[in-house]
Amino acid sequence: MEGIRSGAVSAHHNYMISGMLRPGFLVGDPGSAKGFYLLADFLLPGENTPRISGRFFDERGDMLLELTWNRLMLDPADCLYRPTPYGFHLSKSSGEIILETTTRRFPNGYITSFSGRLYDEKGVLKLDQEGSSARLVGNDSIMLTAPYQGCFGKEKKNA
Amino acid sequence: MLKRNRYMDRGTCLVWVFGDYADYFQNRVTLQLIAKGKALASELGTRVGVVVLGEDIGQYVMEYVAHGADVIYAADNNALKDYDVELFTAVAASWVEIFRPEIFLAGATAFGRELFPRIAKRLRTGLSADCVALEIDRETGAFVQTTPAFGGDLLADVVTPVMRPQMATVHPGIFRELPHDPFALAELIHPPLPNLPERKIEVVRRRKEKARRASLTDAGVVIVGGKGVGSRANFDKLFQLAELLGGEVGATRPAVNAGWAGEERLLGQTGKSVRPRLLITIGTSGALQYTAGIRGSETVIAVNRDHSAPIFGLADLGIVGDADRILSLLIEELNRRL
Ligand SMILES: Cc1cc2nc3c(=O)[nH]c(=O)nc-3n(C[C@H](O)[C@H](O)[C@H](O)COP(=O)(O)OP(=O)(O)OC[C@H]3O[C@@H](n4cnc5c(N)ncnc54)[C@H](O)[C@@H]3O)c2cc1C
Numbered sequence: 001m002e003g004i005r006s007g008a009v010s011a012h013h014n015y016m017i018s019g020m021l022r023p024g025f026l027v028g029d030p031g032s033a034k035g036f037y038l039l040a041d042f043l044l045p046g047e048n049t050p051r052i053s054g055r056f057f058d059e060r061g062d063m064l065l066e067l068t069w070n071r072l073m074l075d076p077a078d079c080l081y082r083p084t085p086y087g088f089h090l091s092k093s094s095g096e097i098i099l100e101t102t103t104r105r106f107p108n109g110y111i112t113s114f115s116g117r118l119y120d121e122k123g124v125l126k127l128d129q130e131g132s133s134a135r136l137v138g139n140d141s142i143m144l145t146a147p148y149q150g151c152f153g154k155e156k157k158n159a
Numbered sequence: 160m161l162k163r164n165r166y167m168d169r170g171t172c173l174v175w176v177f178g179d180y181a182d183y184f185q186n187r188v189t190l191q192l193i194a195k196g197k198a199l200a201s202e203l204g205t206r207v208g209v210v211v212l213g214e215d216i217g218q219y220v221m222e223y224v225a226h227g228a229d230v231i232y233a234a235d236n237n238a239l240k241d242y243d244v245e246l247f248t249a250v251a252a253s254w255v256e257i258f259r260p261e262i263f264l265a266g267a268t269a270f271g272r273e274l275f276p277r278i279a280k281r282l283r284t285g286l287s288a289d290c291v292a293l294e295i296d297r298e299t300g301a302f303v304q305t306t307p308a309f310g311g312d313l314l315a316d317v318v319t320p321v322m323r324p325q326m327a328t329v330h331p332g333i334f335r336e337l338p339h340d341p342f343a344l345a346e347l348i349h350p351p352l353p354n355l356p357e358r359k360i361e362v363v364r365r366r367k368e369k370a371r372r373a374s375l376t377d378a379g380v381v382i383v384g385g386k387g388v389g390s391r392a393n394f395d396k397l398f399q400l401a402e403l404l405g406g407e408v409g410a411t412r413p414a415v416n417a418g419w420a421g422e423e424r425l426l427g428q429t430g431k432s433v434r435p436r437l438l439i440t441i442g443t444s445g446a447l448q449y450t451a452g453i454r455g456s457e458t459v460i461a462v463n464r465d466h467s468a469p470i471f472g473l474a475d476l477g478i479v480g481d482a483d484r485i486l487s488l489l490i491e492e493l494n495r496r497l
Contacts, residue, residue, distance in 0.1 A: 004257075009347040011225035011340060014217065019235065021217055021347060045341035106218040107184070108225060108339060145344055 008145050013043040013050065016113040018135045024144030027126055027136060028055075033153045036120030038127065040112070041069070042144045050087070050103055050112040053152065061123035064098060065090065068152055087112065099127075172230040172258070174200040175324065177251065177265035177274065178211035180219040181242060187376075188266030190226045190336035192329060195293060196264055197227045197337070199302070202295045203261065206230055210254065212247055214240035224345040227337040231347050232258070238355055241362040244273050246355050252281040253353035260324045262302055264293070267328040275328050284322035289428055290329045291451045307428050307451055314447060332376045332432030333455060375424060380406025381435040383426060383453070386413035387442020387463060388482050394419035396486045397441065403493040409433060411449050426452035442482040445470030462486075 010023035017025065017040070028037030030053060041051040055066045058077070065081075066074035070088060072081045078093040087101030099116035114134040118127035125137050174196045179189050189209070196207035206229035211220050213235070220231050232254055239246055255263065255278070263278070265271035267289045279286035287304035291314065294303045301318045304327045308315035319325040375381065382404070384397045394414065401408045410420035411427065426433060427449040434455030441462040443449060450473055453459065461474035462485045471477040478485055 003351060005349040007347050009220060009224055009231060009345055011221050011343040011345075014221065016217065020349060021220060023344065106221070108341070109218065109221040111217045111221075 007143050010042070010145075011109065012045045013047070013110040013112070015040045015050070016111055016133060019130075019133070021111065022143055024146075024148070025136075025141050026144060026148065027138075027141045028120070030148070030152045031150055034121060036118070036126060038118060039148055040144075042147045043110075044147065048103075048105075048110060050101060050110075052088075052099075052101060054099075054118070055153075056090075056098060057119045057121050057123065058092075059119050059123050059125075061119070061121050063121070064092065090116070171205055172200075172208040173203060173205040173261040174207045175232075175255075175260040175263045176207065176209045176228075177263070177271065178209045178216075178219060178223055179266050179268055179271055180211070180213070180216070180222075181268070181270060183219060183222070186266070186268065186331065187336055188268060188271075188329070188331035189223065191331065191334040192264045192266060193223060193227045194337045195329075195334040196262070197229070199262060199293065199295055200229070203300075205261075208232055208260070210251055212236075212239045212250055213242075220347070222339075224343050225339045225341060227340075227343070228345050231345055233347060233349055234352055235349075236352065238352075238358075241360075242270050243358055243360060244270070244277060246358065247274055248277040248281060249353055249356055252278050254350050255282055255324060257350055263324040263326045265326075265328050267330045271328050275326055279326050282322075282324070284324060284326060285317070285319040286326040286328070287317045288328050289451075290327045291333055291432075291454060293327060293329065307447060314451075330428075330432040330452070332434055332452075335434070335455075375407045375409060375426075376431055376433055378407035378433065379436045380404045381409050381426075381433050381438045381453075381456070382406055383409040383411065383438065383440045383443060384414050384419065384482075385411040385441065385443030385449075386417070387444075388414065388419070388486075389442065391417070391419050393483045393486065396483070396490060399490050400439070400486060400493070403490065404437075406435070406437075409452075411443050411446075428452065440470060440474070441486065443470055444468050445473060 009021045014021035024042030026039050030037045038054040051069045053068045056064045064077045065079045080091045082089045087103050089100045090098040097116050103110050103112040120126050128135050128137050176192045176196045200207040208230035209223045209228040211233045214237050216235050265275050287306045290304045290306045292305035296303050302325045304317045382397045382401045384394050388394050397408050409426040410424045415425045428451045432452045436457045438456035439460045459474045460476045461470040462478045466479045
């Protein structure tokens with residue numbers, strides 16, 4: 001028998017990641033100037049669009065893009081951000097998918113799932129595709145049970 | 160008795176509810192039991208947890224959190240995709256052995272009635288079926304499960320002094336659910352799955368019975384007819400009265416057996432439980448097996464030609480008279496006023 005896995009779950013919105021619901025999570029440090037991070041922010045009732053931020057790299061560790069709350073802020077590799085009816089789609093200029101989000105709506109809540117593959121600045125796999133859903137690689141994610149209050153790298157530099 | 164193990168003290172949660180999400184949104188019994196479980200848990204200084212088994216169960220998990228669950232024990236697994244009593248028994252019983260809840264509740268739905276005796280047998284503990292009340296005895300701390308006994312002639316208070324968990328099934332409609340709170344957060348636990356037995360049943364196709372009008376269990380006004388209504392033609396007047404009052408029609412066993420109403424309208428121990436604002440019960444004697452299903456009603460008006468009928472003991476207002484005559488008068492008066 002495998003071990004017990006535990007976390008938190010919200011009544012309003014959750015992300016489906018690594019086979020579990022989570023109200024929000026963070027991998028890496030959004031405050032760093034250069035490193036990888038993925039922030040799936042906690043949503044409060046009334047909010048119905050998940051807020052995703054991150055700095056993503058390719059498998060060689062070259063920077064692809066930086067996304068702040070679903071908006072492409074830096075795009076050195078000419079990636080494409082495309083909203084879809086259920087979320088958004090990030091792809092390389094070659095068309096290869098980086099990350100796709102899909103939010104399902106239920107009568108009283110929302111669940112957002114991911115697909116794609118994300119790498120950090122060293123080319124290490126951080127988010128992997130497992131069947132039809134995504135799995136975080138490694139144990140360095142933090143669960144969020146309130147909206148993210150920290151700053152993002154660029155803001156820190158400017159401050 | 161079960162031995163202690165390393166998981167026992169993890170996030171103590173001693174009151175469990177089985178998450179029966181079949182026909183969810185119509186079937187509210189799990190939400191009602193979460194509310195009752197929370198009240199029991201607070202008396203015991205613990206939390207209420209819900210066991211949710213299946214595939215793609217996220218929306219139900221979130222509903223249970225919104226309605227008061229403190230902890231969710233979940234298995235989201237393709238192997239559990241259809242309600243299968245043997246698989247669910249294996250998983251629930253193994254989790255009980257890991258976490259050792261004190262109390263385990265389920266709705267007395269078709270599946271709850273099939274599942275809970277099996278879990279109780281597996282764990283060699285007791286089960287009170289079709290309970291109509293659940294309380295913690297303030298003096299002894301015992302969990303008292305009130306259930307109709309001896310063919311329903313008595314209400315028995317059952318306690319399980321030694322074996323754990325103390326298991327009970329409860330009729331839908333006995334307890335009130337808590338309001339939906341979108342701000343709620345709960346602990347989510349994915350316990351390990353035991354080795355699952357081979358599935359013996361394959362679900363080929365599901366067909367849902369067509370819904371009939373407003374649900375009887377949610378109706379604000381319920382008119383019930385018993386044997387004393389006398390005939391099919393008289394019973395049809397109950398539907399007229401219900402129409403005028405914006406309510407639904409329920410029936411006792413003899414009225415159902417006589418073919419005046421369908422089985423889905425049966426109230427009581429072997430039927431549905433209702434808790435309307437107003438219940439008018441006509442030509443019913445007040446047998447315990449029937450009144451078990453109407454105990455939560457806010458105001459009860461009884462009509463019976465026998466002034467000593469037990470139903471008057473439960474009624475807020477009693478009318479001694481002939482069922483058909485009172486029905487006709489009520490319909491006439493309401494038609495005049497509305
Ligand atoms: C294990 C078990 C489970 C059961 N489960 C249920 C259940 O879920 N639901 C259920 O309903 N029953 C159930 N029963 C049956 C139950 O015990 C009673 O027999 C039944 O509820 C009686 O129904 P009644 O009040 O309509 O009929 P009766 O008990 O026969 O009462 C009829 C009443 O109508 C009055 N009356 C007669 N003529 C008139 C008139 N012209 N005008 C006004 N009043 C009149 C009479 O005075 C009498 O009080 C169960 C029984 C058993 C053993």
